[in-house]
Amino acid sequence: MFNLNNITKVFKSDLLVDPFVALNNVSFGVPEGAMVGFLGANGAGKTTSLKIVLDFIRPTSGEVSFSPTLGTSREEVRRNIGFLPERPYFYQHLTGTEFACFMGELSGLTRKDVLAKILPLAKRFRLDHAINRELRTYSKGMLQRIGFLVTLLHEPKLILLDEPLSGLDPVGRKELKDIMAEIKREGRTVFFSTHIVSDVEEICDRVVFLNKGELSYDGPVKPLLDKHMTQIWRILIPDMTNFSSSFVANRRNLGAGIEQLEVESAHKDLVVKQIVSEGISIIGIEQEKIRLEEIFYKTGKA
Amino acid sequence: MLQLVKTWIVARYTFREMIKSKILWNVVLLGIVIAIITFVAAEFTFGVPHRVALDLGLGSLSVSSYGIAILIGIGLIKKEEESRTIYLIISRPVSRVSFLAGKLLGVSSFLVLNILILSLVTILVVKTMGGEISSLVLFAMLFSCLEATLLLLVVVLLSLIANTAISLMGSLLVLITGHAIAETSKILFVTTKPWLKTVVDSMNFVFPAFHRFNIKDYVLYQNTIEGSQLLMVVGYWFAYMMGLFFLAAIIINKKNMD
Numbered sequence: 001m002f003n004l005n006n007i008t009k010v011f012k013s014d015l016l017v018d019p020f021v022a023l024n025n026v027s028f029g030v031p032e033g034a035m036v037g038f039l040g041a042n043g044a045g046k047t048t049s050l051k052i053v054l055d056f057i058r059p060t061s062g063e064v065s066f067s068p069t070l071g072t073s074r075e076e077v078r079r080n081i082g083f084l085p086e087r088p089y090f091y092q093h094l095t096g097t098e099f100a101c102f103m104g105e106l107s108g109l110t111r112k113d114v115l116a117k118i119l120p121l122a123k124r125f126r127l128d129h130a131i132n133r134e135l136r137t138y139s140k141g142m143l144q145r146i147g148f149l150v151t152l153l154h155e156p157k158l159i160l161l162d163e164p165l166s167g168l169d170p171v172g173r174k175e176l177k178d179i180m181a182e183i184k185r186e187g188r189t190v191f192f193s194t195h196i197v198s199d200v201e202e203i204c205d206r207v208v209f210l211n212k213g214e215l216s217y218d219g220p221v222k223p224l225l226d227k228h229m230t231q232i233w234r235i236l237i238p239d240m241t242n243f244s245s246s247f248v249a250n251r252r253n254l255g256a257g258i259e260q261l262e263v264e265s266a267h268k269d270l271v272v273k274q275i276v277s278e279g280i281s282i283i284g285i286e287q288e289k290i291r292l293e294e295i296f297y298k299t300g301k302a
Numbered sequence: 303m304l305q306l307v308k309t310w311i312v313a314r315y316t317f318r319e320m321i322k323s324k325i326l327w328n329v330v331l332l333g334i335v336i337a338i339i340t341f342v343a344a345e346f347t348f349g350v351p352h353r354v355a356l357d358l359g360l361g362s363l364s365v366s367s368y369g370i371a372i373l374i375g376i377g378l379i380k381k382e383e384e385s386r387t388i389y390l391i392i393s394r395p396v397s398r399v400s401f402l403a404g405k406l407l408g409v410s411s412f413l414v415l416n417i418l419i420l421s422l423v424t425i426l427v428v429k430t431m432g433g434e435i436s437s438l439v440l441f442a443m444l445f446s447c448l449e450a451t452l453l454l455l456v457v458v459l460l461s462l463i464a465n466t467a468i469s470l471m472g473s474l475l476v477l478i479t480g481h482a483i484a485e486t487s488k489i490l491f492v493t494t495k496p497w498l499k500t501v502v503d504s505m506n507f508v509f510p511a512f513h514r515f516n517i518k519d520y521v522l523y524q525n526t527i528e529g530s531q532l533l534m535v536v537g538y539w540f541a542y543m544m545g546l547f548f549l550a551a552i553i554i555n556k557k558n559m560d
Binding site for chain 1: 304308311312315318319322323384385386387389390391392393394395396558559560
């Protein structure tokens with residue numbers, strides 16, 4: 001849907017201050033119809049990248065290219081993009097409906113179109129009770145939801161979200177994640193930045209990881225998890241047994257009468273046979289799973 | 303053509319946001335205060351109470367429009383950046399120049415509304431005191447609108463290149479210089495020094511000549527002004543506005559919105 005090609009961005013705010021390299025030769029692509037999570041710690045360069053994609057700031061070098069599906073002219077491309085910045089504060093004295101009309105009309109919809117769309121969308125975002133209230137009366141979560149609503153109003157093909165889930169309570173996060181999944185099912189492309197890895201693992205099929213302005217990983221989530229899958233198996237047995245084996249690498253009492261044995265993949269079948277032969281009942285057996293979060297933040301790189 | 307429509311949309315909602323804010327109520331309150339002060343001041347005047355009313359009315363609409371132009375103008379683009387609403391707008395098919403033009407048009411409409419409200423109060427008070435409203439009074443009100451919109455553009459231009467404190471000081475400096483420059487070039491200290499006279503006269507071309515929009519003396523004491531002079535002021539306003547807007551458009555197009 002779009003590509004960043006060798007993007008470098010250097011900020012120089014003061015003559016006496018050294019230049020700060022926010023992005024260093026970053027290249028990645030977002031395929032059509034994908035849900036891509038844009039990961040990185042605070043200050044990694046995620047917002048800077050999004051601002052470059054949308055031409056709010058210009059890169060020091062490199063370029064951004066958009067797929068012809070979005071359009072050929074700048075105007076057409078913009079009409080097919082929906083963008084929600086991080087924690088925007090909107091216009092306090094406009095009502096939800098007025099704000100939606102404002103944004104919709106700017107995206108080429110008529111007022112009539114917006115009014116026809118606003119109620120079903122407001123219901124979907126649980127804002128129908130407040131849509132005619134001034135935005136200054138909205139809570140933080142409601143502001144985030146109205147922001148999301150106006151981002152989707154003109155049915156964009158590409159949706160760019162900057163930290164859309166930050167500052168929301170668990171229920172709000174779950175609701176927005178459900179809506180994002182729904183948008184993806186409709187075949188639209190979603191690219192969102194976040195520093196919360198579990199969100200990406202939960203709903204994304206691809207991930208782009210930035211580390212201190214440099215690209216660490218760009219690709220699908222599942223192969224990344226598979227690649228880092230450990231060779232450790234966990235076998236759960238009752239803790240009142242005196243089972244012992246030289247192949248058990250580690251053992252731990254989990255409480256509630258359960259003991260966990262950790263064995264290497266190569267010895268798994270052998271240990272299971274030993275347990276069964278001693279007449280001990282196996283409660284459970286599973287391969288140790290590694291979370292995306294651990295991959296990124298323990299190793300620092302993917 | 304399409305960008306003109308976008309400009310109009312931004313202007314419409316900027317104006318709507320402003321009339322729903324408390325500023326409009328402050329203008330109405332100011333109108334009431336001016337009416338009361340005028341009635342009180344007229345009590346202490348012998349013979350020409352309606353002239354006092356007119357003087358106070360015209361003065362207050364100028365001062366209030368300066369206040370609104372400076373206070374709103376300084377944050378017009380900056381506040382949009384801080385609240386990140388500008389990103390919502392320029393990520394859509396809206397050019398930066400259309401956005402700027404729309405914001406300026408929206409606030410200018412509000413300035414005109416402010417002047418209209420205070421003008422109505424002034425006209426009402428003058429009429430109540432038995433005074434007449436000549437066409438020159440209406441020109442003075444129109445010129446207040448032109449002056450306020452020009453000041454607004456100066457403030458917005460400065461706010462695009464400097465921080466809030468510097469743009470505030472710069473705007474006040476430009477406003478005061480623009481008013482004082484004509485009188486300064488006439489004082490003996492300047493006229494006796496040719497080099498200083500050249501400097502002061504050349505500043506006339508750099509700073510907007512706000513004094514040109516002040517025709518209160520003609521309204522209050524002379525009651526007549528050449529039509530060509532009025533036209534020249536309108537022409538000057540148009541040319542200066544175009545020049546400043548062109549400059550502002552270049553700056554906003556080049557600006558990093560970070």
